[in-house]
Amino acid sequence: MTAEESGTEPGERNRPARRRAEVAEYILHHGSVPAAELAEVFGVSVMTVHRDLDELERQGVVRKFRGGASAQPSSVFESNVAYRMRTAQAEKQALAAYARTLVEPGMAVMLDDSTTTLALARLLPGLGPLTVATNFLEAIKLVSSEEGIRLLALGGEYHHAHDSFLGVPCIEAIEALQVDLLFASTSAVSPTHAFHQEQEIVLVKRAMMRSARRSVLLVDHAKLERTALHRLAPLTDFDLIVVDGHTPESGLRALRDHGAEVAVAPL
Incomplete structure (x- = not known):
């Protein structure tokens, strides 16, 4: 030494x-x-x-x-949450602003552990009464003191790299719920499927989709036409795909041609 x-x-x-x-x-x-x-x-x-x-x-x-x-990120490595916090900030804010228009008082809303849905969490105060369920520690801390928001913290094994809770206890907590809306994001999206690098995160996101009446996928344009190691779900399993205004027309056409319902969040 x-x-x-x-x-x-x-x-x-x-x-x-x-x-x-x-x-x-x-x-x-x-x-x-x-x-x-x-x-x-x-x-x-x-x-x-x-x-x-x-x-x-x-x-x-x-x-x-x-x-x-x-x-x-690569096809097998998801970026640390600290890096993801820094990237595509304008796009994430645009996606969050659009997603906010889908939320109505009285709803139960689930947020995954993406930094995109964290941008939405920042916009939820004032929309209550709401019930918010999430496994993302930063989102839990953000909404925990907000009046009008009932927080359901989805626990499990804490993963520092993602600042979130994962594993079997988290999945069981999700499966005990039925929410009105899920807002989720992921690291890679082809014209037909959503992907993620890590199996544990895929399993949690799939459980969230099963526990929601409607699932909304929020993705910035840099994630399009990419794949990663694990298939999360066909895009048609989401009720709505929201992309940002920098998405090229060819990318929008590819998504729609494969049956996805797509909305564009203006920047």
Whole structure:
């Protein structure tokens, strides 16, 4: 173990943890970074950078590739929630604003653990009385103190990378409910199917769809014409697909030609 890793000097014991947090923040900000750049920026060896990246990958913050690391999603890796919070913000706000028009007082609404539906959660205060069910910790904290909103927190095993609760207990909590509307998003959408990289999240989203009278999928244009490892559901299983105004006409036509009901949220 090197001196920089051992932290033997007073006040130095937490230096590797602090550096890894700073490395994570740097990668989340830039999206994708070579290891050599990280070594130069943080004044450590490339070997130390790779040890940091190994730990950050274990935590689900980044994924390593030959010569560096990325916070961006792939067909088998879903981005950390901190990275997803930063991306497509204008599109998510437009999708949330459209989704808000579908919510009426007295409804029971379910939100998945996507950052897109978190944007909707921010718009729900003032629409009550509402019942809101969600497994997303950030959304739970957001609506927990709002007057007029009855909160049903869908518990389970907490996953730090997603800041949400998953697993069998979460699915059982979902299956005990019947809500009026589900608002969900996912990481990849082809003209025929919705996809996600992680099996546990797919199982939770499917349970949510079964527990809702109507299911609405909110997706920004960057997620279209993409696939991931696991099929979530055919798009026709959703009552409505809402896309943002930057979606090309060819993308809209492909969705509609395969039978999906599509609405466009203006930006």
